[in-house]
Amino acid sequence: MPKKRKSGGRRKGKSGNPGFVQCSSCGKHVPRDKAKRVTKNVSLVDYQMVKELRAQGAQIPRQKVIKYYCVSCAVHRRVVKVRAKAERKNRS
Ligand SMILES: [Zn+2]
Secondary structure (H helix, E strand, C coil), X not given: CCCCCCCCCCCCCCCCXXXXXXXXXXXXXXXXXXXXXXXXXXXXXXXHHHHHHHHCCCXXXXXXXXXXXXXXXXXXXXXXXXXXXXXXXXXX
């Protein structure tokens, strides 16, 4: 059968079972290497407060939040896009 994608939609290559993660949006169980990982710098303080505090010279710490999305949620949130047939084989 012809392959839709060279990697089968994953990045594990020959290595074995990479384990599973849960999608942050829908809760689906996804292989770790297939899930789309998104890192965000999130401030815990309200934006208006941050503005005021920064004006007074305060430093507000930011937290890194790592989220995993399943492919359908990643497409829905525009993390990745649906690519044309010829472009799917291209990995970069
Ligand atoms: Zn999902």
